[in-house]
Amino acid sequence: MNFQFHNKDFAILYRTNAQSRSMEEALRKMGIAYRIYGGLSFYKRKEIKDLLAYFRLVINHDDEEAFKRIINVPARGIGKTTVEKLTVTGAENEKSLWQLIENPHVNPCAFNSGTLGRLNDFATMIRSFKVKLKIDNAFDLATTIATSTGLLRELYQDKTPEGLSRYENVQELLNGIKEFVETGRSITPAGDEELNQDPDAVRTLDQYMQDIALLTDADDDEDGDNDKVSLMTIHAAKGLEFPTVFVVGLEENLFPSQMSMDSREDLEEERRLFYVAITRAEKKLFISYANSRYKWGNLINCEPSRFIEEIDPEFIEDTSPRQQKSNFVFDEMPFDRWDRPAPTNTLSNIQQKMNVPKNLKKVTQSAPSNFEASDTAGIQVGMEVEHSKFGLGKVVLVEGNPGDLKATVFFEGFGNKQLLLRFAKLRIVG
Numbered sequence: 001m002n003f004q005f006h007n008k009d010f011a012i013l014y015r016t017n018a019q020s021r022s023m024e025e026a027l028r029k030m031g032i033a034y035r036i037y038g039g040l041s042f043y044k045r046k047e048i049k050d051l052l053a054y055f056r057l058v059i060n061h062d063d064e065e066a067f068k069r070i071i072n073v074p075a076r077g078i079g080k081t082t083v084e085k086l087t088v089t090g091a092e093n094e095k096s097l098w099q100l101i102e103n104p105h106v107n108p109c110a111f112n113s114g115t116l117g118r119l120n121d122f123a124t125m126i127r128s129f130k131v132k133l134k135i136d137n138a139f140d141l142a143t144t145i146a147t148s149t150g151l152l153r154e155l156y157q158d159k160t161p162e163g164l165s166r167y168e169n170v171q172e173l174l175n176g177i178k179e180f181v182e183t184g185r186s187i188t189p190a191g192d193e194e195l196n197q198d199p200d201a202v203r204t205l206d207q208y209m210q211d212i213a214l215l216t217d218a219d220d221d222e223d224g225d226n227d228k229v230s231l232m233t234i235h236a237a238k239g240l241e242f243p244t245v246f247v248v249g250l251e252e253n254l255f256p257s258q259m260s261m262d263s264r265e266d267l268e269e270e271r272r273l274f275y276v277a278i279t280r281a282e283k284k285l286f287i288s289y290a291n292s293r294y295k296w297g298n299l300i301n302c303e304p305s306r307f308i309e310e311i312d313p314e315f316i317e318d319t320s321p322r323q324q325k326s327n328f329v330f331d332e333m334p335f336d337r338w339d340r341p342a343p344t345n346t347l348s349n350i351q352q353k354m355n356v357p358k359n360l361k362k363v364t365q366s367a368p369s370n371f372e373a374s375d376t377a378g379i380q381v382g383m384e385v386e387h388s389k390f391g392l393g394k395v396v397l398v399e400g401n402p403g404d405l406k407a408t409v410f411f412e413g414f415g416n417k418q419l420l421l422r423f424a425k426l427r428i429v430g
Contacts, residue, residue: 007033009355010229011242013277017165018042018172019248026178027229028215034229037223038236040376043216047155047166048173052209052216054145058129059206060099068097074150077118098123125149139178140209146170156399168299175294180208234277245281250289250305253415274307295416296397296408303415351376373425379407384430390414392429 002297011025021042027034042048048291056066058149068087072078086097091344093100101119111119126147132141155167179185181203256270261417278285289304371388379385393411400406405421419426 005243007227007229009243010230010236010246011037011240011244011280012246012248013232013234013237013280015234015257015273016249017233018168021169021176023231023248025215027231027373032229033225033227034231037230037232039232039242042169045166045169047151047170051142051170051173052148053153054129054149054151055142055205057098057126058133058141058145058210061102061126061130062096064097064199070149071122074154076122078115078122081116082119084109085208094179108206133205136204137181137202138205139174140182141205142177142356143297146174165276169229174297177205178297180211180368182294182354191218200234207417234273238276241280241282243282244284245277245287247277247288248288250287250308251293252303252305254302255305256307258416258418265347271307271310274305276350278311295395298396298410300396300410300416371425372427374409374425374428376404376405376421376424379405379421383428385409385430386427387411387419388425389419390417391407 009211014020014023017039019040020036023035023037024042043052052068053066053069057070062251068083071083078128083097088353089095090100099124124331129145129148131146136144152170154168155163155170156296158164158166165282184203228242229394234247253261256267260266260270278287287308289308290302292299292301294300374385379395379398380394382399384392385395386392388407388409390409391413395407396410396416397408398405399408406418407421407424407426408418410416410418
């Protein structure tokens with residue numbers, strides 16, 4: 001029997017909002033219509049539009065839309081009244097906003113010394129980025145802009161779930177730029193020919209912005225066409241069902257989330273969420289994980305989620321290439337046996353269908369008696385360190401304030417671990 005499927009029969013589920021970027025880019029490159037259910041498209045999110053506005057202003061100082069958007073983002077004491085005065089003066093004197101602030105001490109606006117100083121500092125910062133436009137690759141310059149402007153710091157300091165999601169979105173944008181630089185692949189079909197002409201050339205930020213122009217100018221989702229693939233977080237998918245579902249990103253430290261590893265209760269909540277994800281499919285379920293992905297600007301190897309091995313092999317059809325175990329299909333899975341939500345206090349009805357995970361690494365050995373931790377106050381990205389339980393690793397990110405620094409360290413066999421340095425007991429070895 002032949003079945004006819006429409007775009008609306010498919011859903012792609014992911015653990016975090018930031019994961020939508022790669023899915024959206026792939027669907028647009030293939031010309032497949034989609035919608036973000038319960039949220040905004042990646043390139044329409046405020047923090048993404050803010051950072052892209054900085055990129056646009058660096059490339060073209062006369063981009064007044066970008067100028068107005070980020071002149072006071074993050075807040076730098078340049079208020080609405082100042083911008084309005086610049087706008088009126090620019091119109092009266094046929095000058096762009098940038099021309100007015102390029103030398104604020106001689107512009108026609110009567111600003112006080114404090115405002116003149118802030119405008120001058122902003123102009124100097126943008127000019128410093130412009131100098132690097134043809135020297136640095138897109139990722140290096142984008143990272144410099146995200147950090148030097150204070151955007152990343154402001155997002156990192158917001159510890160609310162919304163703040164964490166915005167921070168992850170900016171990191172994911174930087175990951176996408178890193179992939180653009182390292183692989184030379186275009187994000188949209190229009191850029192393929194130009195980018196592939198010289199695979200060894202430095203790919204700059206202006207090239208990246210040209211490549212994603214179609215994504216940032218995307219059509220409105222509410223165009224009256226309901227035949228679209230649905231993209232959403234697993235949380236947003238509760239109560240919904242689709243004939244075919246793809247659950248992506250089944251990797252340790254992503255799903256289950258890295259933040260759930262310190263608590264059995266949190267890990268069980270992740271397992272319940274996985275149950276929600278797989279029971280959204282009415283007929284066919286695909287689950288997948290990446291063998292490697294960019295994180296903090298580094299390409300890291302990924303380990304399959306423990307949840308995959310907890311499923312009865314009877315229901316799994318492995319369709320991935322040999323030695324590339326990354327895709328699994330559940331064909332006509334008997335969800336009528338799993339159609340009731342898991343009780344809040346037990347997972348016995350799920351665990352009856354699961355095996356004991358085979359890939360769990362127990363890290364319970366005590367530290368060697370001669371292990372001496374180093375003073376980590378001066379720890380830097382790129383340093384090799386040793387942990388009493390995880391062994392040798394490499395520092396890939398250091399963030400936070402002095403006295404409360406947190407390091408992300410990649411340990412072979414364990415992946416990335418976020419460690420609070422005042423408690424971590426690391427020994428710097430190189």
